[in-house]
Amino acid sequence: MEKTHINIDFVELQNEACKSVRRASVFMALGVNAATNPGFNEYQLTETPKIRLVPSNVTEETLRHFKSEFRNWIEAGALRELAEGFATFLDRLHYILRLIEAAVSGVASPLDYAKDSQSRFERAGTPNKLNILRQVFDVGPKHAHELQSISKARNCLSHRWGRVSESDVGPDGTLLVQWLGMDFLAIEPNGTEHLLADMPEEGILLPDGATIATRAVARKRSFAPRKVLSLSSRDLAEICWFYQHEINVTIQSATEYASRSGIEINPTDGSAVTPEID
Template sequence: MGTSANNADERRTIYANWILSQAFSEVARGIRESLEEAYFFLKIAKIHDGPMKADAFNALMRESRKEAQRAKFPDLIAKVNQGLTEALVFAAEFHSLQKVRNCLEHRGGTVGAQDADADGVLILSMPRIKLSYMRGTEEIELEPGCTVDPGDERKDVEIYSQRVTRTRAYRLGERITFTADEFQEIAFACTLFLGDLVAKLPKATPGDLKRGKLV
């Protein structure tokens, strides 16, 4: 009975991690595809000068998307950054996201030499929003379900928020795993990245587009 129960628990753990790994790959792929679409938008907007025939537009669209799909992730970010109003804030973090995705998809989640740095470590770095308050001189981070306890008679407590980076290291030969809470944090980090990308795309009026001009 004990062995069967342990095997069942192990299967549940493996299955849960498989689901989370698949979900991680999907959100990482979504980041990549969003950058490819941004590259396409910037390329079209930059060279568009008045009306364009459908065949010419479709050919340009296919070529632009091929260029984006062929580009390595750091190169793709660099190309997109060139057309944005400001450089992306989270470029390094989302490069690490793609490296973890590659490990999950090509090596079953076991860190190989292709994934690790010179020290034999694969780093996943993700931005997050940290909420905290002060209890005397001690900073207390707010966690889900926690109760604010200022340690004194205060009825109103000021809540602070700041963007920080959470880092996780996987060593050579180690298997990448996630908990549901970790995946939720990763998914939220992706919304920060996409918000940053959209906010920095150049804006244009219809007249600007006709003249091939973006501001």
């Protein structure tokens, strides 16, 4: 049987995964900005009275309720897209890793081997997918626990309109949402730090100047049962950034696995070529 090479492009996989994050970020921004814009109050789909489902002269209180529920709906949809996009990314990555594993270990039919294990992997939930990737290949994100906490928040928004129930809470009795965020700081020569997010509108005087720096920070929001889950626009933006960060970390660990397996990675475009296989 004629042997062939299989080209693997980790950068293409990374770009496709990050595209799903950007899509969720843009759609969530459009929805959240509409929900928080006091001048945007168009909630009717049509001007035709016969097919309107709600009256056009609702009270201000009802309108605020509409917009609050709309924001929850938008956030739930965007968090679902982030989670599902990440799960699809894991599926594609698993297939590549199985193919590498089969090629370097001399499996008789690497393509069949990869496809067979792939079908089982795709039926697994995300926590199991992460466990498989970590245990078999030592590949995966750095903050898997935090990613799962965001999925729990999405479930609460989707199934309980954001009101935390006993089924949402963890061992500490709360729904804990965690992610990696980013602080931007101005650091004076004497070491005094100023969070740019806390700067007053008029600014502050720094006679000796300052260095602008960034710092990764562990974020967490805790919600007790019967409380309404609420995340700020900054929280949501950081969560999107966090997903992209974890995709990049996962890709890096995958390229390291390929290198450990004897697969040469092209430093200019991130591509790799498996050994010759049947």
